Amino acid sequence: MSFTLFPGTRLALARESLAGLSVGDALGAQYFVPANRPADLLEGRVPEAPWPWTDDTEQACCLVATLADGDFDRDGFADLLGGVFDPGRGYGPGAVVMLREISNGLPWPIAAAAAFDGQGSCGNGAAMRAAPLGAWHADSLVHAAAQGARAAEVTHAHPEGIAGGVAVTVAAAVAAAARLNGHKPEPGQLLLAVAAHTPASLVRDGVVEAAGFTGGVAEAAHRLGNGSRATAQDTVPFALWVAARYLHDYPAAVAACVVSGGDVDTTAAIAGGVVAAHTGLDGIPPAWLAAREPLPAWTAGPGRD
Template structure:
C-alpha cells in the first residue's frame, strides 16, 4: 500500500531539484578537472572551464534515482530505489561506475535481492563514497523535518548498496548537513550556521571513522589559532585565502583518494561549511584538493546549492553541464 504524498510535496521537490542541480553541476565540472590542463586553468581563473557540454557521471545518475523515488513515494522505498539504480545503470553503464558497482547493479538488474547482493559483492559491505555522493536531493526533501527523519531516510537510501556502517554513516552525515544548510540559508556566513552543521551531523552520525573525521573537520573550522592557515574573523565570516595550500586539510581529513566515506565526507563538509555563501569558490577549493574530484564536487555542490539557490550557481557552468532528463 502506497503512503500518501506529503501535503507540501511540490515544495519539497523544488528543493530536491535545486540540490540535484547543484550536485550535477559540481559532478560534471569536477570530472573535467581530472585532465591536468583543465585543473590548472580553473584554479587560475574559474571562468576558464573546459568546453561544454560537460557529461555528468554515475554520481548524478544515482542522485536522479533518489530524486525519482522521492517524487513517486515521498520517502525512500528501498526496493523501488534498487530497481531505479539498476535500470539507469543498464541504460548507460559507461557513466563511470566503479567495478563493485558494476557487479552489484548487474546482479540487481538480473533479479537478485539487493540486500544479499550488497552484502555479497563487498565482503563486510561497501564503505565507498557513493552513498554520500547521491544524497543531496534527499537532504533537501526532508530538510524541514526533524534531523532524525533525515538520518533515517538517508540510512534507508544507503543500505540499498552500502551494508558497511561507514558507508551508511557517510550518507547520514551528508544528508543532515545538507538539511541544516537549507534551514539556515538566510545566514550562510554566520558562525552559528557552521556550528549547527557540524553539531547536527555529529549528533546523528553513528560512531566510527566517518564521525571521527567530522570531529577533526569541526576542529579545523573553529579551534585553530589565529596563526593557523584557516581561521574565523570579523562577524564570524570564514576566511580562507584563495591561494591557501589545501594540503594540511587534506592530510587531516582526506580528499576522496581512497573512494571511501571516511576520507571523503569530512573533507566535503569542511569545504562546504567554509564557503556556504559562494558556490563557485566552494567548488574551486574542492577541485584544488584533487582526489576524487567529481564526487567531492558533487557532494559540496549539492550542499552549497541549498544555501545560495540556483541564482548562486554560475550561469555559464549551468549552461555547460549536460542537460538533465528527469
C-alpha cells in the same frame, strides 16, 4: 525546525540540490583530463563545454525520481538504479557487479550484503548522491538521518558507507533549513549538527575533527582526506568541511574541491549539492549550468513536470 514543508516545496529544494550536485560532478570530472588545469578555475576559467556528468549524478537522478511522501522507497530506488545504470559513467567495478545483479533480479539486500566478500561497501557512493534527500527533509534532521540511512543501505551494507550517506543527507538538510530560516550557521555549528545525527563511525570522527579545523583548504584535504581512497571516511569529512566553509559561495566550494585533487568529481558533487541546498539555483553560475550535460528526462519521476 519552525516551518512545515509541502511536497512541491520539498521537490523544488531537492531539484536545486541536484542541480548543484550535478554541476559540481560534471565540472569536477573535467579535471581528470590532463589539459584542464585546476589552478585556472581559481581565476574563473573553466573547461570547454559540454561537461558530461558521471555516476554520481546518475545515482542522484535515480534518488530524486524516487522521492515521495513517507519512507524512502528502497525497492523502487534499487529497481531504477539497476534499470538505468551506465557502466561508462565511471562506476567502480564493485558497483557495476552489484547493479548488474540487481538488474538481473537479485534482491538489493542480498547484493549489497555480498559486496566486498561480505563486508559491504564502505565507498563514497551513498554519500555522493545523498544531498537532494537532505534538502527534501529540511524540516527535520531526525527524519533526514533516518531516511539517509535507508537510501544508503540499498547499495552500502558497511557501517562507514551508511554513515557517509547519513552525514551528507543531514548536512544538506541543515543547509536548506538555514536558507528557509534566513540564518547561516557557522561552519563548526553546521558540522557538529551533522555529527550529532551521524552513527558512530570514522566518518563521524572525521566530521567532528572538521568542525574544529580552521586552517586552509590544502591542509584540510591532507588531514581529512580528499577522496583518493574512494571511501566514505576519506571523502565525506573534507567535502562537508568545504560546504560548511563556503555555504554562501558555490563557485568557491567547487573550486576548493577541484584544486585539492583526489576524487574531485565526488567531493565537488557532495559539496555542490549541500551548498546549492542553501543558495538555490541563484548560487550556481548560469554558464556552468548551461555547460553541464542535460539531466535525463526521467529524473522528474512519474507524474511530475
